[in-house]
Amino acid sequence: MRLLSLLGLLTIMLLSACSSQNSSQEFSTVTEQKWSEVEADAEDTTVRMFMWGGDEGINQYIDDWVTPNLKEKHNVTLERIPMDTGEILQKLQTEKQAGKQDGTIDIIWINGENFKNAKENKLLAGSFTSNxxxxxxxxxxxxxxFQTDFGTPVEGMEAPWGKVQFVFHYESEKIETPPASFEELxxxxQENPGKFTYPNADDFTGNAFLRHILYASADTPSDIYDSPLDEGSISETAEETWNYLNEMEPELWRSGEHYPNTLTELDRLYSQGxxxxxxxxxxxxxxxxxxxxxxPETTRSFVMEPGSIGNTHFLSIPFNSTNPAGALTAINFMLSPEAQLAKLKPNYWGENTPISIDKLPKEMxxxxxxxxxxxSVLSQQKLEDSFLPESEAAYVDWMKEQWFDEVVQN
Known part of the structure; x- marks a missing residue:
């Protein structure tokens, strides 16, 4: 019986390996086609795009602009499925372990540590941006x-969809001059107790706020973003970071006894005054x-010295997409000048674009x-002058762990 069980297990593993290999070969077969053939294969198909759904402006852009225009131009139906990226990767990991090659996800919105995890766990289909x-x-x-994502080589496995920069928003009727540095913040x-807080370190925005403090505590921000995480070499910078946060904590909203769990919660506190x-x-x-x-209509934005962290976010294709031709067609469309222009306009998303303006036709x-x-949007010059690159993805998890130990539990 034990021998039969072992043989059965080996058979399942071999089938899974073969299935995975076949999936990889199938994707490479699609990427080797002429683009006209890819678009032809995509016609009259459905593409399922799994993505974070917590921003109504983003959702409206997908539902009201991308979906109908993709359908009209390429006869491809786009279905937006809201799900946190960590849950998406967990779903893919479960399907991979089960040898499931007929997946339910065709496109993922991804970057940072999520891309690193997906790449390391072989959850992505492969390189495709050159196509x-x-x-x-x-x-x-x-x-x-476009070459690295939070320090992880991209290798063509994700396509740049947008770029963002971290800013602070404030009520200009209540704050005449916002702080110019983190020390001024x-x-x-301390002069305005209870009127400031930040999301906890588990939240993407809260974690980025904390990394800004780390950058500001270093001799220069490049000491962090140019270096792999080494706790020993940044120990003094880390200590300054925790001291800063602990000194500020008693004057935070609710005296720092509760930090917003999400950016949505912080936005609600702001909107309620x-x-x-x-x-x-x-x-x-x-x-x-x-x-x-x-x-409030009087909302404005600002950045502080030593600068503002920005990054690129991407679209990728999972290893078991059942419609790679449709996924490639949809991603190519979302990278088009027309789609990027609509995304830039504030009536939907208002997000900056990674497209090269110099490469566009004159009218576009x-x-x-x-x-x-x-x-409420800072000038492009101000944003470019203050831009700071992201550190490698390892800093994100390190910040989560250390913040809870050094600030919450302190």
Missing amino acids: LPNFNEFYQTDDPA KGWV EVWMTMGYNEARAESLINDGVF KEEFQSVDRGQ
Whole structure:
């Protein structure tokens, strides 16, 4: 019986390995086709895009602009399925372990540590960006921002969809001059007790806020973003970071006894006037919230010295997509100048674009340059001058663990 069980287990493992190999071969077969053949195979198919669904402006952009235009231009039906990225990867990991090659996900919105985990666990289909006509025609393909993702080599396994920069939003009727540095922020918090807080380290935005403090505590930010995580070499910088946060904590909202679990919770506190600042990636995200009456019309944004962390986010294809041709067609469409222009406009998403404006035709270039992103959005020059790259993904998990030990439990 034991021998039979062992043989059965070996058979399952071999079948799983063969299935995985067949899936890889099938994807490479698709990427070896002419682009016209890829688009032809995609016609009259459905593409299921799994993505974070916590922003209504983003959801509206997908549902009201991308979906109908993709259908009209390519006869491809896009289904948006909201799910946190960590849950998406867990689903893929479970399917991989079970040898399931007929997956339910065709496109993933991904970056950072999630991309690193997906790549290391072989949850992605493979390299494909060199096949995308729009990427090759309208993007600076050798841009370092497209070559690595939080320190992880991309190797063509994800396509740049957008880029964002971290900014702070404030109520300009209550704050005449926002802080210019993180040291000034601490002083402002102490002078205005209860009017500032930040999401906890498990939240993507809260974790980024903490990494800004780490950058500011270093001799130069490049000491962090240019270096792999080495706890020994950054021990002094880390100690300064925890001291800063602990000194500020008593004057935070609710005296630091509770940190918002999500950016949505912090935004609600801001919209209700309990705190006078909020924050987040995407320098233009406040515009849709102002237009919807969620944020006050007097909301403005600012960045502080030593700078503002920015990153690129991507679209990728999982290892067991059953419609790789449809996924490639949809991603190529979402990288098109038309789709990127609609995404840049504040009536939907208002997010900045990774497209190379210089590579666009004259009329399209003028359309991009004429977009009014809104009063709450900092100038492009200010954003570029303050830009700081992301550190490697390992800092994210390290920050989660250390913040709970050094600040919450302290």
